[in-house]
Amino acid sequence: MSTHSQVSSKAAARAYLAPHTIRVRRQQAIAKGVIWAAAGVTILTLVLIVGYILFNGFYTRKVQDFPVTPYVEERVPIAEDGTTMSIVVERSMRIRDITFPKLEEIYTGRLPFLGYLTTQNRQTTAVVYDGDGFAAKAEAFVLSEGRTFDFYGDDVTYAGSAEEIQSILAENDGTIALVPSEMAEGLRHGKVIGLLQSTVIVNPEILQLQGGRRLDHLKLGQVADLISGAAPAWSDVGGPGIVVQEQDLQNNIPGVYDPLPAVPVVPANPDALWAYFDDVYDDASDAPIRENAVTADGLDEYINTVMETPGAIGIIRTKEAMDRDLPILQVERITHWLNLRPQLLFHAPSRAGAVGGLSYIIINTLAMVLFVIVIATPIGVAAAIYLIEYSKQGRLVYLLRLGTDTLAGIPSIIFGLFGMVFFAQFLGFKTGLISGTLTLTLMILPTVIRTSEEALKSVPRDIRDGSLALGATKLQTIFRVVLPAASPGILTGVILGIGRAVGETAAILYTLGSNLALLHSINSPMRVLSVHLYMLIRENVSLPNAFAAATILVVIVFLVNYTTTRLIGRLNRMAGQ
Amino acid sequence: MKFRKQFERTVETLFFVSALASILSVIFITLFILIEGLPLFFHSATDYPPPTFFEFFFGTEWFPTDTPPKYGIMPFIVGSLFVTAGALVLAVPIGIAVGVFIAEIARGRAQKILRSATEILAGIPSVVYGFFGVMMIGFFLQNFDDPIVNYNAFSASVILAVMTLPTIINITEVSIRSVPREFADGSFAIGSTHWQTIIRVLIPAARSGIITGVILGMGRAIGETMAVLMVAGNQPTIPTEGFRSRVRTLTMAVVNDMGYAADDHRVALFTTAIVLFAFILILNLVTQIITRRSSIKVQ
Structure with missing residues (x-):
């Protein structure tokens, strides 16, 4: 018996089906489809719930705003003579880098519980290397002019030698130490973490409320876009424009704004600030700066230029921005880590x-x-x-x-x-x-x-x-x-x-x-x-x-x-x- | 030999006492809830008269810490019934469909997977369901303007539907399976299709079992606490905005206030628990009657 004859006999049988039978079969097909769908919904619900819980149980992703860009420095220049500082923490601490404001909090005794940074149960033990005049340089770098760590209480331990720091690291699991970079690598029980200390400052007008909205943070890519010209105007990143007509809520008149171009301010001498600019780009080697960029020489002139040029955006050290109370634009940072681990x-x-x-x-x-x-x-x-x-x-x-x-x-x-x-x-x-x-x-x-x-x-x-x-x-x-x-x-x-x-x-x-x-x-x-x-x-x-x-x-x-x-x-x- | 016999007797008595444990527990639970809850109507710790039965059941205002205090649990009763009804509307069609699917349509792997899925859905703790609900609400609030998925009766109903689904699926499956094979064979013999057999013969024959499943699911929904507590909005007023209204159920009222309640307020919570308990007992009684009446026994 060939399949051919079977097929044709089936086709013939279908041709003679009564309309009633066809209807019944169609109903049956629909009903079975509905039932399969219900079963699918049940499985899908389970997969969704369990998958969601398990995924987030093992993997955590957090989006947070920081007053710094994610440019990490492991060897931080702290003095004119070329001294570089590294931050060393106890090895098992769950931390890769620290922002400058947090570092300042720790070394002024305002963060006694380090666990809030690492999600571990750790009390802070702040240490600084005290030799070759290093402590004074670190103080000048972290604190305001003329202050010492002692000024804020006796929270900071001055350690005279690498061995002493090593023993403190071994004894206290919440140890953080400021040491010269040459010493950092040799410390047992410790690891070097990076410092985040570059901050985006903008012309004060950028942060003003306009049309019921205010720009409160940028995504990292947006910083690069503003500087390279990929986002030519502030309105492209949710910022303000030039007012043509004010918004009038009472008479229901919407505001009319012209685009306000972003103006990057770049330092005249390619010094440390350049590194910050480079890093906001994906391609650090050859970062284009948009044509309307303004150059400024020296820190004071740089800051003045940013404050006075409409639509200006610049990047400087966090400490300088905070000391002068400059308008800081927060930058979004995405961190992710393994959540459910043996610890x-x-x-x-x-x-x-x-x-x-x-x-x-x-x-x-x-x-x-x-x-x-x-x-x-x-x-x-x-x-x-x-x-x-x-x-x-x-x-x-x-x-x-x-x-x-x-x-x-x-x-x-x-x-x-x-x-x-x-x-x-x-x-x-x-x-x-x-x-x-x-x-x-x-x-x-x-x-x-x-x-x-x-x-x-x-x-x-x-x-x-x-x-x-x-x-x-x-x-x-x-x-x-x-x-x-x-x-x-x-x-x-x-x-x-x-x-x-x-x-x-x-x-x-x-x-x-x-x-x-x-x-x-x-x-x-x-x-x-x-x-x-x-x-x-x-x-x-x-x-x-x-x-x-x-x-x-x-x-x-x-x-x-x-x-x-x-x-x-x-x-x-x-x-x- | 005599000692041996006496030993056997003693152990048998021990077995008997253990067998009594559950019924004794039920009696004790009833007794203690009543003792703690009933004084609300007869004795007041304040200068104001205790609430009457009518005020308690039909009062729409719940201000237990005001002077004079108001103990009206109508909002909670309505809230409980409302979210339960919502849950059943969603869960019953899907539950029966899936039960039929497992019992009659699915074969081999599909059947196995669905059965495990149902068991796992039943096993997930209610606090995890609540947690999931909270995260979903967070997601919707972040991405939509005024979404229906909010801290309200709708979210509670959806979560409860998922939680009651396994009960309905299981009992539907079992009762369809327990319909004697001759019924289906007879139906096939007179030329019915598979679908006609399911819809005209098997489901009607398994009707009482399916109803039992729905009622058991209802009992689970009314008694559910943690998941509802986390998503239902917890507002002690009669729901007026349909599924968008924030509701407080009987269970939520009890668990929410028990942490700090004192004096009459605490007593009123136990009285609320009596009402909840009565609901559950009535539902149980109904299932008992249905199961006894039906010709096909469902376990």
Whole structure:
């Protein structure tokens, strides 16, 4: 039989289909399409939620405005005689560069907690090398004229030798040191970080409010565009124009503006400032400056030119801009880093979870899970044994099943209230581990009971009869024969229970507490992953850490799903044999 | 031998006591919530008279810390029912469709993937759903003018729909599967197509199971706390702007104020919890009745 004849007979059959049949088939096709779409929506929702959480859990991208451009200097010239300074920090610190304003804060004693820069739990230890007159040069570079670090208190340690700095680096994990560049490379326990100290200054008019808008920051590429002429006018980057007609809100007259050209101001001598200009371009070697650029000689004239030329834009050192209170245009900077890394799991959280890791939280969660399993498993399995092995079907069993069903349907917040009133207050356990785990035990009991019941039911009758026939008592039969055979099913129930307990929040908010401390006694209030996640979002403490916590929770869900599927598969295979 | 028997008896009693644990818990929970919540109507800590039943249930103003305090939980009841209805409108069609898909249409890998997807959706903690909701709202607020996805009833309904979906899918699938094969065979034998069999035979036969699933999903939606708390806007007034209105549900009212509430305010929260509990018990009772009546048993 050739395919040809089959095709033609099909075609012939279609030709004789009744209109009704065609309609039915079309309806069927549409209906099946809708159903496939619904299935697609379900999968898509899951992928979207899980993908979003996991992606952000492992990778963090942050867009922030800084008063400096991202031009990094590792060897900073600090004096006329060619002395260069490097900034060295303790090696494990999560920081690659530091802005000049932050450096100034540290060396004037205004940033005692370095963790806000590194998201680690570190107290600042500021050090400066004091030899060959280096400290004086560093002071002149960082502070206003004539000041010393001592002027702001004794926060800064003067170290006389490389060995001394090395020992401070080894002892304090929040050490930051200003040293001559020649010394920086040789310091053990330390690493060199860059300094960001070039700032975009503009003519004051640029930052004025116009038509209800104000230019508050530039993207990095926009700085280059303004200087090279790719963005000829300020309005191209969201800036102001030359007023032709003022906006009149009362009479509803829109403002009319002519384009205000951007005028780069460049130094006459290609000195250090040139480097800043070069760096805002992608191609640093041959940076074009637009034709209408104005040149200025010397710092004072440079600044004056920027302040007086309409539409002027220039780049100078942050310190000079801040000292003279010049109009600074912030520049956007994108940073990204690996979020959920081993350190996050092993370091202690601090400052409400804003810095440090999740170690306490994870240990607390494990302790809670352990307690819940230890309490819930025996009770749940015993209940299932009674229901399956002992009870005769009847009113009592119906009532017991009804109890389990009802318990399964009670919302977690009710469990939370009950736990608070009964365990914490009435029984006097206070808010803490015991109250929390007992509340959770009640919550997961139905899951454990039901799954254990199913597991016990699936054990064939013959096995029991065989055991009994050999002279074993009922109890011996249950413990030596039935329970081992049903153990994968029971384990499934316990794992499902763990999954539910780990994710629960409302029931433990007021029974387990939310103290950000490691559990130290059986009664101590403590915070677990789910509550930590909630607190981090509610108080807007740290989004990356919230994503990390959510990621761990999602991973637990996957683990629970994977193991239970495997266990059930094993159980089915056993039953099949 | 006698000792042995006595031991067996003791262990059996232990098993029995364990079996009693769940029903005892239900009784204790009911009892303690009632004890904590009912005094609101009979005793007042302030000079003002305690609220009447009517004032409590139908009052539209919730100012528990004012003088005189006002305890009207109508906004919360309406809020709860509103977001739950919204969630069901979204979740029921999709849930039933997917349940039918897994039970009847999908084969092999598609079936496996969807079943795991449903289980994982059911396993994701509500606080993670809430977190996701918050991030989505942030995204929409940043990129659109006055988006519908805001801290309001719409977002809460969508999140709740995703959370109730697994319940509805699962129970639909199970109840369609438990329809005896003869029904479908008979339908095929008289010349119906697969689709006609599904729509005219299988779904009607599995009706009671599907309804049970919807009611269970409803119970989950009404009782859900954390996810709703994070996205619903938390405004204790009767919703007037449809899905754009910020709402506070019964559960949100309880968890939101419990941290600081004292005296009558605290009691009123327990009274609110009684109302929530009553809702859930009624839903449970309905499912019990449906399951007992139906010829096809659903587990």
